[in-house]
Amino acid sequence: MADQIINTLKQQLQLIDFNKHSFKLAVASIAFNPTFWNIVARQEYHNRVLTKAFGGNSRYGCYFLAFTIFSLGIFRDWLYERALREQASSVLLSQDIVKYAGAACFGIGNILVLSSMWALGFTGTYLGDYFGILMEEKVTGFPFNVTDAPMYYGSTLSFLGTALWFGKPAGIALTLFVFVVYKIALTYEDPFTGAIYAKREKERAKKSS
Numbered sequence: 001m002a003d004q005i006i007n008t009l010k011q012q013l014q015l016i017d018f019n020k021h022s023f024k025l026a027v028a029s030i031a032f033n034p035t036f037w038n039i040v041a042r043q044e045y046h047n048r049v050l051t052k053a054f055g056g057n058s059r060y061g062c063y064f065l066a067f068t069i070f071s072l073g074i075f076r077d078w079l080y081e082r083a084l085r086e087q088a089s090s091v092l093l094s095q096d097i098v099k100y101a102g103a104a105c106f107g108i109g110n111i112l113v114l115s116s117m118w119a120l121g122f123t124g125t126y127l128g129d130y131f132g133i134l135m136e137e138k139v140t141g142f143p144f145n146v147t148d149a150p151m152y153y154g155s156t157l158s159f160l161g162t163a164l165w166f167g168k169p170a171g172i173a174l175t176l177f178v179f180v181v182y183k184i185a186l187t188y189e190d191p192f193t194g195a196i197y198a199k200r201e202k203e204r205a206k207k208s209s
Contacts, residue, residue: 012090017170020083023083042192045130062123066122083174106162109157110158112150113154149182152185
């Protein structure tokens, strides 16, 4: 049984052309996006780079970053779909049940992403915390009662759903890379965001004492 599974995995891996230019571009874009917004957001927090660029208006700076992040996300998705089109399909992944699973993953993923955006609001979604635009309290309702990072996990599920729908082993490989990149990003983002709110609470406690 184990040998059969290993052989099946090998067969699927052989269908992936890692040297395709489109595949490499998709990898680069997936890695670049969270790296970019974390660096820019921290520069904003420490040096108010975007706030200063917009004449001291932190909200305009946040809106600009949001537009940039959204645009980069659209471009990344286009590169991903382009990469999939140039990769081989798998007979194993071309079954109807796999397509249904892909549709389910895509649907659940988008529900997680859209509901988290609704719960956080515009500035909460697009790193408003780093601009000093803080939420009054931590969001604990859906989808944050399901997962602590619905935006990231929802996006990962959407990538997986697309890969399964088109029956592309390369898409599954890229999805695994998305998952790893997001997990790394969370190790930097969560503690830093927590520290921002802890500082706010500490300042509130001082004022009330």
